[in-house]
Amino acid sequence: MxxxxxxxxxxxxxxxxxxxxxxxxxxxxxxxxxxxxxxxxxxxxxxxxxxxxxxxxxxxxxxxxxxxxxxxxxxxxxxxxxxxxxxxxAPPLRIIGTPPLAQQLLPQSIALLRRRLPDAPCRLLSSPTCDIVRSLLLRESDLGLSLHDPEHPDIHCQPLAHGKLQLLAPHGWLQPKQKYISLQDLAGQAMVGLEGHDPLSPALENKLQALRPAPSIQTRVQTHQMMRSMVEAGEGLAIVDPFTALGARTSGLDVCPLSPAVPISLYALTYRHSATPTAIQTLLAIITEQAEAMLAS
Structure with missing residues (x-):
């Protein structure tokens, strides 16, 4: 038979x-x-x-x-x-991004890529910038997305979009229609801090600690997403990247940029000594368009 x-x-x-x-x-x-x-x-x-x-x-x-x-x-x-x-x-496109980008920006961008290149498989991972650099150097990933320039000689770093750090506060903490918040207005406030290595944290925290009185930081967490969750839980204020701040108003939080503004950029990281596949180039164009639209809103 x-x-x-x-x-x-x-x-x-x-x-x-x-x-x-x-x-x-x-x-x-x-x-x-x-x-x-x-x-x-x-x-x-x-x-x-x-x-x-x-x-x-x-x-x-x-x-x-x-x-x-x-x-x-x-x-x-x-x-x-x-x-x-x-x-x-048909090897998958191996993409790795920091947590805010892997959760907010990359899912929509990959979905748009799928419509243009339906036969291009993708693998998406989330890691801090130091692990992204290591993954690119070991050829375990094709593209990294980060909000920091690692300044590594073997990593090509291409800025894609620019935004500003945002203050997250409980609903009603900011004045109606308030467009900016001065660092001085954070003096003595209860705030959520960031644990671990973040290139933006030392300079920002030094400015906060120079305020009189300095903000009170009783809780430190590992990621900006966790900072947002702590603000939603009533633990205080937090300063986060603009992608983490996306949608915070719909969840009941007040959101506004700092004054003077603290700029932040979105970077595409690739291994300097390898060619960039056409599918990655297409994805980068999509990510840039999506990021600019998100930051403009």
Whole structure:
């Protein structure tokens, strides 16, 4: 009994109808009938009997059903291997971004890329900038997105868009229609701090600590997203990147930039000594357009 016979028997066991089995197998009904007759002729016994317009399996067919299931289980590794070989022929775009970008900017950008290049697989990861640089140097990623320039000799850093750091505050903390907040207005305020290495943090924190009285920072967290969550929980104020601040108003927070403004840029990071694939170039154009639209809003 050949594999094509087993496919027909399995389809008929599952559906009990020639037409439905033919649709399932994407074959003409006549070909399904022919394969069934071939299988029964080779085996020397009937597999199905027609009962009131449906095909009823014989005891012999039901006995074969267990072994047929084993055949399909044995085929699964072959199917997985074939899928992986296909991916190897079309390797995924390996993209890695800092958490605010991986959560706010990249999902929409990759969705737009999928519409333009539907056959371009993607892999998206989230890591801090230092890990992004390491991933690019080890050729584990094709493109990194960060809000910091790592200033590494083997990393090409291309600015894509520019924005400003934003203050997040509980609803009603800012005056109605207030467009900016002075650093001096943060003196003595309860604020959420950032734990760990962030290139923007030392300079900003030095300015905050120079205020009299200095802000009170009782809670420190690891990412800007966590800072936003702490503000939403009523833990105080926070200064975050503009992508983290996106949508904060709809979640009930007050948002405005600092004055004087503290600029921040979006950078594309690539390994300096490798060519940039066409798909990555297309994605960079999409990311730039999306980022500029988000920052303008």
């Amino acid at each position: 050949r594999l094509r016979h087993i496919e027909v028997i399995q389809a008929l066991l599952q559906t009990g109808h020639l037409g439905t089995a033919a649709e399932w197998l994407q074959l003409p009904v006549t070909e399904v009938e022919e394969r069934l007759r071939e299988a029964e002729s080779e085996l020397g016994f009937m597999l199905f009997a027609s009962v009131r317009g449906r095909l009823q399996s014989t005891p012999e067919a039901r006995a074969l059903q267990v072994e047929i299931a084993h055949v399909y289980q044995a085929l699964e590794p072959v199917q997985r291997l074939a899928s992986s070989l296909k991916q190897y022929l």
